[in-house]
Amino acid sequence: xxxxxxxxxxxxxxxxxxxxxxxxxxxxxxxxxxxxxxxxxxxxxxxxxxxxxxxxxxxxxxxxxxxxxxxxxxxxxxxxxxxxxxxxxxxxxxxxxxxxxxxxxxxxxxxx
Amino acid sequence: xxxxxxxxxxxxxxxxxxxxxxxxxxxxxxxxxxxxxxxxxxxxxxxxxxxxxxxxxxxxxxxxxxxxxxxxxxxxxxxxxxxxxxxxxxxxxxxxxxxxxxxxxxxx
Numbered sequence: 001x002x003x004x005x006x007x008x009x010x011x012x013x014x015x016x017x018x019x020x021x022x023x024x025x026x027x028x029x030x031x032x033x034x035x036x037x038x039x040x041x042x043x044x045x046x047x048x049x050x051x052x053x054x055x056x057x058x059x060x061x062x063x064x065x066x067x068x069x070x071x072x073x074x075x076x077x078x079x080x081x082x083x084x085x086x087x088x089x090x091x092x093x094x095x096x097x098x099x100x101x102x103x104x105x106x107x108x109x110x111x112x
Numbered sequence: 113x114x115x116x117x118x119x120x121x122x123x124x125x126x127x128x129x130x131x132x133x134x135x136x137x138x139x140x141x142x143x144x145x146x147x148x149x150x151x152x153x154x155x156x157x158x159x160x161x162x163x164x165x166x167x168x169x170x171x172x173x174x175x176x177x178x179x180x181x182x183x184x185x186x187x188x189x190x191x192x193x194x195x196x197x198x199x200x201x202x203x204x205x206x207x208x209x210x211x212x213x214x215x216x217x218x219x220x
Contacts, residue, residue: 090155098162
């Protein structure tokens with residue numbers, strides 16, 4: 001089954017403790033991206049990647065890192081999480097231009 | 113900054129009625145997409161309309177696009193309780209911008 005898999009589904013952590021949210025897709029898509037969703041603000045793009053070793057900033061990249069060492073994986077790294085990064089995070093992939101995004105089921109992160 | 117803005121923010125209708133939600137955007141686009149999200153879950157793609165298309169249908173969904181007004185509308189006909197969800201429009205090629213969404217509630 002074609003899918004985008006995020007882990008973990010829920011994560012509670014404390015300020016400053018590094019964490020990684022994993023994202024993997026099995027559709028051989030070149031494009032992958034990360035979003036955060038906050039009430040009243042919709043989805044905002046954090047980072048995206050056009051291909052292996054090619055990443056670029058979205059609208060809200062501060063406090064986040066990404067890497068794209070393999071086509072299927074695109075982890076989101078928070079090196080020093082802060083409470084304002086408490087949010088619902090989504091990973092998505094895209095097969096080609098003018099095609100729809102495929103979303104994972106989300107990761108709900110709480111930073112205390 | 114948010115480019116896509118949906119209107120209304122919330123909509124409550126009876127089962128069987130039609131639901132219309134609108135999206136406005138600010139810059140030129142190659143396509144506009146509509147997504148549905150059920151309560152905190154992942155977004156599901158509904159329909160993509162290209163900039164050279166004016167109308168597109170998919171089952172009970174009808175999407176229109178007016179590039180001169182930089183707006184799009186999503187019509188759901190004969191709504192069902194299962195259509196209760198949030199609906200988002202999105203524009204962009206690789207750097208996507210999503211609107212804040214319309215929360216639709218269909219009452220049985």
